[in-house]
Amino acid sequence: MSAARRLKASLKGWGGVGAMGVACALTATFALxxxxxxxxxxxxxxxxxxxxxxxxxxxxxxxxxxxxxxxxxxxxxxxxxxxxxxxxxxxxxxxxxxxxxxxxxxxxxxxxxxxxxxxxxxxxxxxxxxxxxxxxxxxxxxxxxxxxxxxxxxxxxxxxxxxxxxxxxxxxxxxxxxxxxxFTTGQQVLAPKSSTIDGYDGSLAKKRICTATGSTAWERLDADKESGDLVSSADISTTVPNQLDCLVRLQLGEVDAVVTDGALAASQAAQDPTVALKGKPFTTEYxxxxxxxxxxxxxxxxxxxxxxxxxxxxxxxxxxxxxxxxxxxxxxxxxxxxxxx
The missing domain is CATH 3.40.190.10 (Periplasmic binding protein-like II)
Incomplete structure (x- = not known):
């Protein structure tokens, strides 16, 4: 069974909104x-x-x-x-x-x-x-x-x-x-509830992190990786055109965590009861x-x-x-x- 079909099967208990969100992400295009x-x-x-x-x-x-x-x-x-x-x-x-x-x-x-x-x-x-x-x-x-x-x-x-x-x-x-x-928000970590990840800290060691291309989340991770403020073994190479695509990658097991605005992450956690916000926001953004x-x-x-x-x-x-x-x-x-x- 393909990864997409496995994901579709796993959505049966989500309700319409969650299924809608994943379907949109899977079919996203690069065009307007x-x-x-x-x-x-x-x-x-x-x-x-x-x-x-x-x-x-x-x-x-x-x-x-x-x-x-x-x-x-x-x-x-x-x-x-x-x-x-x-x-x-x-x-x-x-x-x-x-x-x-x-x-x-x-x-x-x-x-x-x-x-x-x-x-x-x-x-x-x-x-x-x-x-x-x-x-x-x-x-x-x-x-x-x-x-x-x-x-x-x-x-x-x-x-x-x-x-x-x-x-x-x-x-x-x-x-x-x-x-x-x-609106005021801040960057935050989203990960499976069962994950050992505690937040934006050393628990991200050797973890695969997803961000959206061109997002302030990726810019912060890149800068922190360069300065040593992010654990060096964290993998930030996974980027996607649409932020919601990160949630799909997380559900497919292709990444271990997502970093995005806490306001968006909270809504995504509401779509999927198996994931949760980890730790407190580590930036202030508007x-x-x-x-x-x-x-x-x-x-x-x-x-x-x-x-x-x-x-x-x-x-x-x-x-x-x-x-x-x-x-x-x-x-x-x-x-x-x-x-x-």
Whole structure:
């Protein structure tokens, strides 16, 4: 019996959501997958030269303070990027379609269409409602973007923005612009409950660790391996285009552990009762909405949406999607008070 067929057989006790997540991961492609018909022409409308010095100090920033690099909020809708989006009539957003409780299709949904849902999807809808207005069913187009294609999708004009559990970092600020943070998390280890792995420590010796290509998790492991902060015998060679693919590798026994954002890992542990978070988070990271680097007016407009969303919307979305996996108290997940450039 093939590994895939063995895995399929092992999913019988999972329920629809778990099976959905693994099926999505096994069939993931390296290309952008349109979730709704959306022409790519003109999707990213940031004007050239609008703010060449916007992140001029990105080379000097430190990741701990990268979240402070965004521009102040504004309700002005006369900028080139925002005006073009409004004229088009819909926002094009890069999202995930297989991250349980963040961006996914629930096969157990009573809806015939099994629309995308989750914490990131709620935020994307709120941004579209505020910027475009009109019918919520028509003012947004989603495109599924693999983890390693988030930045290229923005730079190539295939999406206006990415709302996909994307950590703000100095390295990424060289390629894209970010909103102020909308969520706080940290890197954490996911492993089988029966594993001897205790967390991000010496128990990872001789263990095979999976991360997503281009993720901050891989960057941290690579840096720690170089500096000696990660046990030298840990094998970090396994990388995948989509983060959920790591869970599949773990279930197939091809790796011993996964390192990813704790918020994502908690949702994956909820999908599979045989795995669990090991140890405490060993970093502090912030999710932001990523946009084209020179789309200054769009960044400011999104930051205004977030100003309002933090007071009206964020808590309701957290309670609905994330409280079951992260706990009813959202204090550790709330974004910091914005500190704009």
């Amino acid at each position: 997958l349109p979730l709704r018909d959306a022409p790519l022409d003109g999707a990213a409308t940031g004007g050239q030269g609008m703010s060449r010095g916007m992140y001029a100090n990105a080379d000097d920033c430190e990741d701990a303070d990268a979240w402070k690099q965004s521009l102040g909020p504004s309700s002005d809708e006369g900028g080139k990027t925002v005006a073009a989006i409004k004229k088009r009539g819909y926002l094009v957003v890069g999202v995930d379609q297989n991250s349980y409780r963040w961006g996914y299709r629930d096969p157990n949904s009573e809806s015939d269409s099994a629309d995308l849902e989750g914490f990131d999807i709620d935020l994307a809808h709120r941004i579209a409602d505020e910027i475009v207005g009109g019918d919520p069913k028509d003012n947004i187009r989603f495109k599924a973007v693999p983890t390693n294609q988030r930045i290229p999708a923005i730079q190539n004009g295939q999406v206006d923005m990415v709302v996909r559990t994307m950590t703000i970092s100095c390295k990424r600020l060289k390629d894209v612009a970010f909103s102020a943070p909308y 999710y932001g909405v990523a946009m084209k680097k020179d789309a200054e007016d769009l960044v400011r407009r999104v930051n205004q949406v977030l100003e309002d969303y933090r007071d009206s919307g964020w808590q309701q979305s957290y309670d609905k999607w994330l409280a079951p996996t992260l706990g009813k108290d959202p204090a550790k997940s709330r974004p910091p008070t914005p500190d704009y450039r």
